[in-house]
Amino acid sequence: MKIKLQILITLLFFIATKNSQAVCDFSLDKTTVCAGEVVTVQLAQPYAKYHNIIVYKGVFPFGSIATTPGDYSVVLPYDLSRDNIVKITFRGNTTAQQYRILLAESNSDLDQNPTIPCNGGKVITVNPSPDPELKETNNFVFCNAITAQTVNITNVSNTLAINSNYSINWGDGSPVVNTATFNSALTHNYAPGSYKITYTVTGSTPAPCNTATKIYNVLIGKAPTISISASSPTVCIPANYELPINLAQTTGVNSASTLYKVFVNGELDTIYDNSNLPALLKYTFTRGSCGNISKDCNTDNKFSVRLFAVNECDVTDISQCIVVLDSIHPEIAGPDTVCLNEPAIYRNIDPFSRDDQCNEPAKVWTVTPNSGFNTGTPLGSPTFNNLNITFNTKGTYFIKLKVTGACNTKDTTYKVIVVDRVNAQAAFVAPSCIPASGFIDIPITNKSFDTADILQYIWTVTPSAGTSFSAGNANTKNVTIRFTKSGPYNINLKVIGGCNEDEWDSTLIVKGKPAIDTLKIPQACFVPFTINPKNYFSYTNGGDNNAIFTWTLTGAVPASSSVEDPGNITYNNPGTFPIVLKIKAQCGDSTLTNFITLNNNIRPNAGRDIGACKFDPPIRLSPVPTGGIWRGRGITDSVAGIFSPSSVPTGTYDVVYVLNPNGTCPTSDTLRIKVSEIIGLTAGPDQSICKGSGTLQLIGNPLFPGGNWIGQGVVNTTTGIFDPTGLIPGNFQVGYVYQDSSGACKDTAYKRITVFDSVHVALPPPILCVNQSFNFGTISGNISNANWSFGDGTPDAIVINPSHTYSRPGNFIVTLIAETPDRCKDTIKIPITVRANPPLSFIVTPDSSCTGNNIVFSFPARHDTATNYIWDFGIATVQSNTPVSQVFSFPKPLLNDSLYFIKLRADYFCGPSFYTDTVKVKASPKADFGIQPIGCSPFTPVLANTSYGSPTTYLWNFGNGQTTTLKNPVVPTYVNTTRRDSVYTIRLKVSNACGTDSVRKNITVKANDVFAKFITNPNIPRGCVPLKVDFTNLSSPGAEVIWDFGDGSSAYADQVSHDYDSAGTFKVKLLAIGACGIDSSFTTVNVFSKPTANFNVATPCVNSNAQFINTSTNYNSYIWYFGDGDSSISTRQNPTHVYTSPGLYDVKLIVANSSPCRDSITIPVNITPKPTAAFSVANPKTCEQEKTFFNNTTPSAPGCLWYLGNGETSTDCGLSYIYPRAGIYNVTLAVSNGNCRDSVTKVAAVEIYPKPVADFIYEYTGNGFNAPVIFTNTTANGLNYIWTFGDGDSASVKDPTHQYNGEGPYRVTLFAVSNNGCRDTISHPLGVDYTGQLYVPNVFSPEVGVGESAIWKPKGLAMKEYQLEIFSTYGQLLFESSALENGQPVEGWDGRYKGTLLPQDIYVWKIRAIFTDGKAWEGMKDPKTGKKAVMGSILLLR
Secondary structure (H helix, E strand, O other): OHHHHHHHOEEEEEOOOOOOOOOOOOOEEOOEOOOOOOEEEEEOOOOOOOEEEEEEOOOOOOOOOOOOOEEEEEEEOOOOOOOHHHHHHHHOOOOOOEEEEEOOOOOOOOOOOOOOOOHHHHHHHHHHHHHHOOOEEOOOOOOOOOEEEEEEEOOOOOOOOOOOEEEEEEEOOOOOOOOOOOOOOOOEEEEEEEEEEEEEEEEOOOOOOOOOEEEEEEEEEEOOOOOOOOOOOOEEEEOOEEEEEHHHOOOOOOHHHHHHHHEEOOEEEEEEEEEOOEEEEEEEOOOOOOOOOOOOOOOOEEHHHHHHHEOOHHHHHHEEEEEEEEOOOOEOOOOEEEEEOOOEOOOOOOOOOOOOOOOOOOOOEEOOOOEEEOOOEEEOOOOOOOOOEOOOOOOEEEEEEEEOOOOOEEEEEEEEEEOOOOOHHHHHHHHOOOOOOOOEEEEEEEEOOOOHHHHHHHEEEEEEOEEEEEEEEOOOEEEEEEOOEEEEEEEEEEEEOOOOEEEEEEEEEEEEOOOEOOOOOOEEEEOOOOEEEHHEEEEEEEOOOOOOEEEEEEEEOEEOOOOOOOOOOOEEOOOEEEEEEEEOOEEEEEEEEEEEEEEEEEOOEOOOOEEEOOOOOOEEOOOHHHHHEOOOOOEEEEOOEOOOHHHOOOOOOOOOOOEEOOOOOOEEEEEEEEEEOOOOOOOOOOEEOOOOOOOOOOOOOOOOOEEEEEEEEEOOOOOOOOOOOOOOOEEEEEEEEEEEEOOOOEEEEEEEEEEEEEHHHHHHHHHEOOOOEOOOOOOOOOOEEEEEEEOOOOOOEEEOOEEEEEOEEEEEEEEEEEEEEOOOOOEEEEEEEEEEOOOOEEEEEEEEEOOOOOOEEEEOOOOOOOEEEEEEEOOOEEEEEHHHEEEEOOOOOOOEEEEEEEEEEEEOEEEEEEEEEEEEEOOOEEEOEEEOOEEEEEEEOOOOOOOOOOOOEEEEOOOOOEEEEEOOOOOOOEOHHHHHHHHEEEEEEEEEEEEEEEEEHHHHHHHOOOOOEEEEOOOEEEOOOEEEEEEOOOOOOOEEEEEOOOOOEEEEEEEEEEEEOOOOOEEEEEEEOOOEEEEEEEEEEEEEOEEEOOOEEEEEEEOOEEEEEOOOOOOOEEEOOOOOOOOOEOOOOOOOOEEEOOOOEEEEEEEEOOOOOOEEEEEEEEEEOOOOOOOOEOOEEEEOOOOHHHHHHOOOOOEEEEEEEOOEOOOOOEEEEEOOEEEEEEEEEEEEOOOOEEEEEEEEEEEEEOOOOOOOOEEEEEOOOOOOEEEEOEEEOOEEEEEEEEOOOEEEEOOOOEOOOOOOOOOEEEEEEEEOOOOOEEEEEEOOOOEEEEEOEEEOOOOOOOOOOOEEEEEEOOEEEEEEEEEEEEEEEEEEEEEEOOOEEEOOOOOOOOOOOOOOOOOOOOEEEEEEEEOOOOEOOOOOOOOOEEEEEEEOOO
16 A cells, blocks of 8 residues: 555656657756745757656655655746746745655556656755745635735745744835744735735745745726727738727726737737736738638637736737738739630730639729620629730730729739731642652742731651651751652641641652662472562652553563453463563653573472381381482481481481482472380389278379370289289289380380288177276287377377377277288277266355354265265364265454355365365455646645445545545546646445445645746847847746747747847747746847948940940849049939049949938949951952851951951951852951950951852773773863873863873863852762673564664673673583684674574573683672572573
8 A cells, every 4th residue: 555655646747749769868957046046957969758756755766756746846947848847846944854855757648647767867965945835714815805805825835934034025015024933824914906015034944045035916896897989990911900909998907917918810919917008009021911810709800809808817808800801912913925816815814813802803804905806704894804815907906904992092014916817828839750869959938927917937847768858857947859769759848837837739740760679589499489579679760750660571471461460470480481461651661581490309208207116126107109219317218218226326316308409490209207215114013902901092103194004913914003902921923014105116024912811809898987097908919019099089099009098988989900011010009997086065154244254164965975075274174984965154354355265175086085165255345546746727636535444435526526436436627727826626436245435535635826028129120131139038937938030940938038040030938937827929020131232334345335234132222433533323113324534443332221221332433445346358359168267457456346247246356257158248357455355347348259160971982992981071060170080191172082092090170160269179980990890781683673682692801712602491502602802702692593583481501601810700690689690591582
């Protein structure tokens, strides 16, 4: 009981924060104090969750726990989440006393009242000092008193032994009481009002602990009153809200202790007292109330101002609801560029445009000029609508919006540009055929409108390959497009205007001569053969969609076609056939021939796939037809077709049979041979079986599934079942026969099966008792292993002769599994009977008693008799040989119920049995509880029920009208709203079957007794950054104070100064903390930002306007001093000033704002003379790609900028420039001296002549030596020419012909001169190579051909040996020649054999040639494959 009360007393107060982990470390500001002096406890961090501070008298843990307020009092911190300060004041005492301050913590939310200190704490010594403690009957407060009242005070100091003098100043001007003794009550009469009693006690203790003083507030009065006059319900920012107060009816009638608290919109703003409550209460609102959710008003969109008057008796308040409005600043939102005849909407987006009901006010719209549009919105008169307008005339308009709100009227103007929609249009002339130059230029005329509204042009050509812009570019208005390839093109023009985009599309077809090329046709080995010839030609139609296609398909079905895609054609006969495509188009015709070769071969059959065993003899293969060869692994005779399985590893092999292997079109077929081998075949491990145990499943090798079993005892050859029935025990051999999947390989493996004989065992059944160990004895037979199962759920015994004990009675089956050395088993089952003692019990009458006398213990009606009985009653024992009843008395308990355990022993055949029961002897109840005796309002004391004697019911009365029947109830919170202490009596009544008891205890709930107040210097705290404000505390004497300056900093002294380094509105809060209360006071500090002066100056030249640009910030007034001795100053925002002489001038700008705060800056300005631009051109007329020299003749101008007339510029004062194109150019020179500039322009200052563009082509007129070369001059813009041919010769004609006497190489150079004397040069290498040349044609027509196309003849140069042969496709020689003249072939074939013209067909040529340099001819090169051949085909056409 003492331990529980001690723990409860330690729970002095409970502190909770957001943190869940307590911090144990703390420090004290002093370790020795006078009684009554404040000790500051500072934690290392802000308070953690679930703390307790424990104060011990003496040495912990052997001292006693200190109590409050008897030993000390505590002041809690204001902000538990941030502050870490606790202040403790120890009460006066007659002797020095040591205290130890401890901190208890909890790491769990389940332990909210920790009592175990987390370290050894800190020790403090409190020296004796007088205790100035008074008690007054009414706690010094008399409310509703209109006449004088008597105060009755009693000395309750706990240091009477050391007190030597008492001084009482009544605070009403009456004489001070000084007395050496104060043992009886003193009275004093007070008129209505408020007073302070100053009570000083002097003692015999040494200084400074010999005097102590305490102040007591006295109130004789009533609830305070407030009297106000009407105030305006609407305030316009930045005007102040004003509330008139009738001071005569307020401060003139209220007690001196009355405080006045001003709350704005539910938050405390300022606290006044009778001395400083103003007659006109003012408040400056910084934002509007529209949208505000009012806390103290019946409707929203308002701010509330509430004034409370507070004294010790009651609280009185009045409230006002005000609509606070911002000044309106209308702002127009809508498009600044609008399309003609398309609607537009303009809105006011100012969020502060509101009337006195917080609704959007009416608007007045006007448009200038007042025509050219249509609108459904009234213009010039109030409306609540947006401006809906459609412009029907292009131009610039100004929309004006005027808004009148509850506070002001303001307008704004918005500029709108109206433009028309743009339309894309263009045209071109359909082009003719692409000329010999290889390109064609097509001008595109842009006809888009309205050009004034078009911002951008975008040209696109699709496809872009083969195109370029020869005039203009992708973003110019008009373009000329150059095409180098025929075909269809899409021309797209996009125009972008101010309000829309539009596109124009057209298809342009560029035409030219068709182009044809061939692709190689693969050789066909069998006929019939089908092919689409179109797939082996690539061509273009020259841009002519009406081009005519003609196909000549010799040897095919069909033999011709006149459509572009002839589809599939079929060749039914072998041979080589021409395929001729002719395209006739608008810009010319093109013809090209391709060839196809077809064979008709036999398809062989290699036979069906086979299998072979690896070690089988060689196999002869049988193909159809014979006569081919075999290829592939394992073939040992390719002609006879012999395959040897032993020559290859096991696996699957594909061998190929080929007919006509060396022909131009060999054919083949494939035969697959699988070579197998059985390796590692086994019949599995040897097995055994006991006779009489059933059949045996034979286990083979899982790698060889699907085999069969053979041998004695095998009853199923497929599944492998062995049956020992009828067999004599012993060993038997069985075999496993396996054949692989190909059927080509087969093998047999064997293993041994052992058959064992079985055994038999028999045992007699025994009879046992529970918990009796039994040995089953020795069993006979050829047994090597035994397994016993005893039938009672216990583990089996793996021994031959076991012992076992049964733990319960019953009939059990013992199972023995016996095993021979050959692992043959037999099973025996033995029935067992296990007996147990009968159940034992007795009856207790009664089983509980308040006295404990004459308790009867008897046996039940049905009871098995034992041989002996022993009774144990806990305090005595009794023995009996028969089951007779017993009577026994127990002593009565003092504190709690006593429970006795009664034990009975009975001896039976199988041993003793035991039974236990209980008897409860009840105690009478005793009520008691522990509770904190005193606390500050609101007070929730800690309560502990310490009643004993086993009560069964509880009745609590908490003295405040609340009751409960819970054993450990939740204690209510006691709230004292008066200025006097309140006393409550708590009662507890307990009872049980043995009686009833009750107890009562008192608690004291102390009233709050603190107010906060302060003044500032300056009185109205406002000013520019930085601002220093002095704060003086006028709060209740003795109250601890905490300052919050509104900018994140704080202080704790009574008089402090604070510097504000940034602009803003700061709410200053003073928190006053008393022993039983907290109060706060507020004021607002306005710190204004300073303006920042700055400017820059443009064009500071002599005798010209120097433009000064004010770039200052946060200002609304300014003054300029220009520093040139001129007494004039300027108050314009961006002034100009003329300096008449060059030099450096100090210009000063001073700026101020409405706060008012000011700033200034002085900048030196350099005034320079203005230059005069001048230049000349050294060579104003010159050719393209030649330098033009410019001379800058400007004096004293270090900066230059040339505008060269072609979009190019240069900052090089001494300039030489090469114009890339011919033309006449205007040139401008801009010069600068600092910021002073001048420029001069010369029209047609430069003329650039076009250069000739030299170029030429050449053509050989024949082959061999002395063949002349013709040169064609393709120079543009040329007049005179000079040629050098690289062999020492030259010419001056335009298009010369020149004959070379050697092979070269040569470099030919052409010099061209224009009519303006501009020059250009071009050189081309030229080689006359007459060696190593031989060309063989592939088609001719003796009947319809002309010249070279009628006679087939190779062309060549520089050959010393030559042999030509022509054969039919059957190998018959038709023509041959070896004749050369000047190294060239001279004889051709006319298609005849022995004078007869041969039919149209494919013929074969063969040539051998050696050139004069000794090199042999390598053959004609195939243009598709790149391969060379000395024989080929000729197509003879008829």
